[in-house]
Amino acid sequence: MQTTALLHLLQLASPSLPIGGFSYSQGLETAIERGEVKDAETARVWISSYLNQVVAYFEAPMLWRLMRAFYEQDSDAVRYWSEVFLASRDTAEFRAETVQMGYSLAKLVAELAIADDEAMASLQQLVDIPLPTAMACAAVALQIPAEAVIHASLFTWVENQVLVCVKSVPLGQVAGQRLLLSMRDDIANASNLAMQLEDDALSNWAPGLSLLSMQHEVQYSRLYRS
Template structure:
């Protein structure tokens, strides 16, 4: 990867990116409340299962398809996969999460002036912008290799999950970094799967996670928005 692309990737995969990712736990806070996650071992089990059974089965493959669609300037494919992703968000919190962060990232891309007009037009024609669509647009605008971008997307997701555990289990800082380091083979496997899974093999079927998200909507004490 060229140095410029690497620097662009580091910037747009950073938790400092002002799109609000740190404010979401994606159901993990509800799992903590229910006692499903309570220490380092259970935190790792939760993250690995969420990665392989949810993210690698749907979110990562959708992001991969959106990156290819933006590269080809295929407006129909951009609209199709963005709409499918939003439709797959089966709780109010999950839907609000992707739309809020998608809107924030798309606005950031526009304000930074990094995207070509044609690519930005593909994004802005959507009534609601999903986070994967906005991320794919940024990847195209900054000439980031797709394989690296997919790994960065997965790592950023895992890092955020680990940070939730550090704050709320609680885990120590070193334990959190040890956990994140141990996830690297899992992230690589998830990326490989997402790049090769066929359309008719993709799935967002995760009823347990959906129920936890719905419970979180009425949870008495919350630090996170999902």
């Protein structure tokens, strides 16, 4: 990868990116509250299962398709896959999360003036912009290789889940880093799978996760927004 593209990728994947990713647990907080995640071992099982059964089969393949749509300047494909992703958010919290983060990232892309007029028009045609759409637009505008974006986005997702566990289980900082390090093969395998799936193999079927998200909406005490 060119040095410039690598630096752009590091900026896009950074926890300091002002889109609010740190404020969401994606159902993990409720799993901790219910005792399903209570130590390093159960945390790894949760994160690995979520990554391999949900993210690798839907979120990451959607990002891959949206990047391809922006590379090809296909606004119809951008709209189609954005609408599919929004339709897949089956709880109020999951939908609000992707719309809020997508809006924040799209606004940042506009303020930094990194995308061309056609890419911005593809964003502006959408009533709600999901996070994968805004991320795809930014990555293509910065000329970051699509494969690297998939790897980085999955690492960022895993890192955020680990940080939730560090703060809320709680796990120690060293245990958190050990857990993150142990996920490297899972991330690589999930990334490779996501880039190979055909359209009819995509699936976000995770009813247990959806129920946890709904329970989180009415959870008495919580730190995270999902």
